Amino acid sequence: MNKVYATIGDALDGIEDGMDVMIGGFGGAGAPIELIHALVDRYETTGSPGRLTVINNNAGNGAVGIAAMIYAGMVARMVCSFPRSSDPKAFTEKYLAGEIGLELVPQGTLAERIRAGGAGIPAFYTPTSYGTDVAEGKPVAEFDGRHYVQERWLKADVALIKAECADAKGNLTYRKAARNFSPLMAMAARTTIVQASRIVAPGEIGPEHVVTPGIFVDRVVQVANPQQEEALLREGAK
Amino acid sequence: MADKLTNAQIAWRAAQDLPDGAYVNLGIGFPEMIAKFKPQGREVIYHTENGVLDFGEAPPAGEEDWDLINAGKKAITLNAGASFFHHADSFAMVRGGHLDVAVLGAYEVSENGDLANWSTGPGSVPAVGGAMDLVHGAKQVWVVTDHVTKKGEPKLLRQCRLPLTGVACVTTVYTSLAVIDIRGGRFVLREKLPGMSLDALQALTEATLVVESPVKDLVVPEV
Numbered sequence: 001m002n003k004v005y006a007t008i009g010d011a012l013d014g015i016e017d018g019m020d021v022m023i024g025g026f027g028g029a030g031a032p033i034e035l036i037h038a039l040v041d042r043y044e045t046t047g048s049p050g051r052l053t054v055i056n057n058n059a060g061n062g063a064v065g066i067a068a069m070i071y072a073g074m075v076a077r078m079v080c081s082f083p084r085s086s087d088p089k090a091f092t093e094k095y096l097a098g099e100i101g102l103e104l105v106p107q108g109t110l111a112e113r114i115r116a117g118g119a120g121i122p123a124f125y126t127p128t129s130y131g132t133d134v135a136e137g138k139p140v141a142e143f144d145g146r147h148y149v150q151e152r153w154l155k156a157d158v159a160l161i162k163a164e165c166a167d168a169k170g171n172l173t174y175r176k177a178a179r180n181f182s183p184l185m186a187m188a189a190r191t192t193i194v195q196a197s198r199i200v201a202p203g204e205i206g207p208e209h210v211v212t213p214g215i216f217v218d219r220v221v222q223v224a225n226p227q228q229e230e231a232l233l234r235e236g237a238k
Numbered sequence: 239m240a241d242k243l244t245n246a247q248i249a250w251r252a253a254q255d256l257p258d259g260a261y262v263n264l265g266i267g268f269p270e271m272i273a274k275f276k277p278q279g280r281e282v283i284y285h286t287e288n289g290v291l292d293f294g295e296a297p298p299a300g301e302e303d304w305d306l307i308n309a310g311k312k313a314i315t316l317n318a319g320a321s322f323f324h325h326a327d328s329f330a331m332v333r334g335g336h337l338d339v340a341v342l343g344a345y346e347v348s349e350n351g352d353l354a355n356w357s358t359g360p361g362s363v364p365a366v367g368g369a370m371d372l373v374h375g376a377k378q379v380w381v382v383t384d385h386v387t388k389k390g391e392p393k394l395l396r397q398c399r400l401p402l403t404g405v406a407c408v409t410t411v412y413t414s415l416a417v418i419d420i421r422g423g424r425f426v427l428r429e430k431l432p433g434m435s436l437d438a439l440q441a442l443t444e445a446t447l448v449v450e451s452p453v454k455d456l457v458v459p460e461v
Binding site: 081084086096102104109127179181182229234 | 403
């Protein structure tokens with residue numbers, strides 16, 4: 001078994017117009033910048049893939065990463081918990097102009113919906129958002145005297161993930177808090193595409209240290225010395 | 239003493255109530271200041287929603303690692319014994335009742351413990367983050383806030399007017415004028431500034447302040 005792809009372009013094949021794309025990362029930590037920008041370049045060259053639904057905690061910051069996708073015009077809708085950032089112009093302008101959709105999901109509910117999607121659980125109940133506008137229209141049930149809101153699973157066509165280390169079988173580790181949503185998204189997407197700083201021989205990531213088991217990963221491409229979104233923004237990237 | 243506490247003083251007062259050995263989540267912004275005032279000799283382990291337990295102070299400028307951040311996207315450092323975990327585990331810690339204290343800011347709090355702190359209504363980009371999760375699960379949910387709005391209107395209300403973050407979730411409110419526990423759907427006054435009469439405090443509070451036991455003086459050092 002060898003899930004390693006030679007180039008980012010090859011690894012991104014098959015991403016089509018209108019797809020749901022989960023993108024790992026929380027703020028700049030874990031954002032797969034090289035995968036994202038290769039996809040932006042492809043859209044700007046070929047006009048595809050467009051009309052994407054992007055699932056991430058945030059909705060882009062500055063003009064790199066998801067913000068670059070939004071500026072390019074390839075995002076129809078965001079599913080996120082916090083579409084604000086230190087420089088949220090890309091999303092805010094399009095949102096207020098009615099040019100991009102937003103499904104606002106509380107952060108823990110977003111994580112659990114993705115986990116449920118990856119785990120084959122079509123719905124679950126959470127106390128989060130009970131009695132608030134966010135729960136409007138969702139079924140409510142009482143368990144042991146407390147009210148809970150029903151939430152549905154969330155799946156995607158593709159997940160784009162940044163890992164620290166991968167092996168050819170797709171086993172992954174992450175760097176520090178760059179882990180965040182990525183192990184969940186890797187489970188919940190039909191095709192999980194990973195950029196990894198290092199690719200090692202199977203066995204070099206000890207079985208007790210694997211964070212995402214390879215069964216959840218389809219494609220791995222090496223990006224040595226990847227860009228870090230927050231560092232880029234602080235350097236004034238445009 | 240000034241006629242009201244500064245935010246730093248409110249944070250100091252809340253910090254004095256942190257239980258030894260507690261697992262605590264401090265909300266982004268104002269609540270984060272509480273860490274600075276933790277009493278000596280008390281151990282507190284901080285949780286941040288993006289997947290870190292037991293983090294320490296901010297690193298010196300220039301030594302930030304932007305893969306090591308808190309939920310406010312600020313750089314942090316790790317204490318010995320820290321751990322990383324994914325978001326589903328992080329919010330299992332929240333919703334599963336494993337946190338001892340969560341501290342948040344507020345636009346409004348109602349006497350039955352409803353909290354409004356995420357939306358000022360239509361016309362802006364809505365953003366909720368982890369607040370709606372945090373208010374359900376922690377054993378105690380504290381609010382730190384000015385007692386009144388910038389316009390001088392009460393923030394402690396009979397019913398919230400702004401969109402709710404959670405229903406009946408707040409347990410204690412630390413304000414610029416008082417410390418108030420929420421019990422049985424009522425604001426129970428624990429402490430107030432010594433220079434302020436109960437009537438004067440009540441005039442700045444929409445819902446009734448209940449006095450169940452002698453009200454203590456809210457005395458906070460200059461910080």
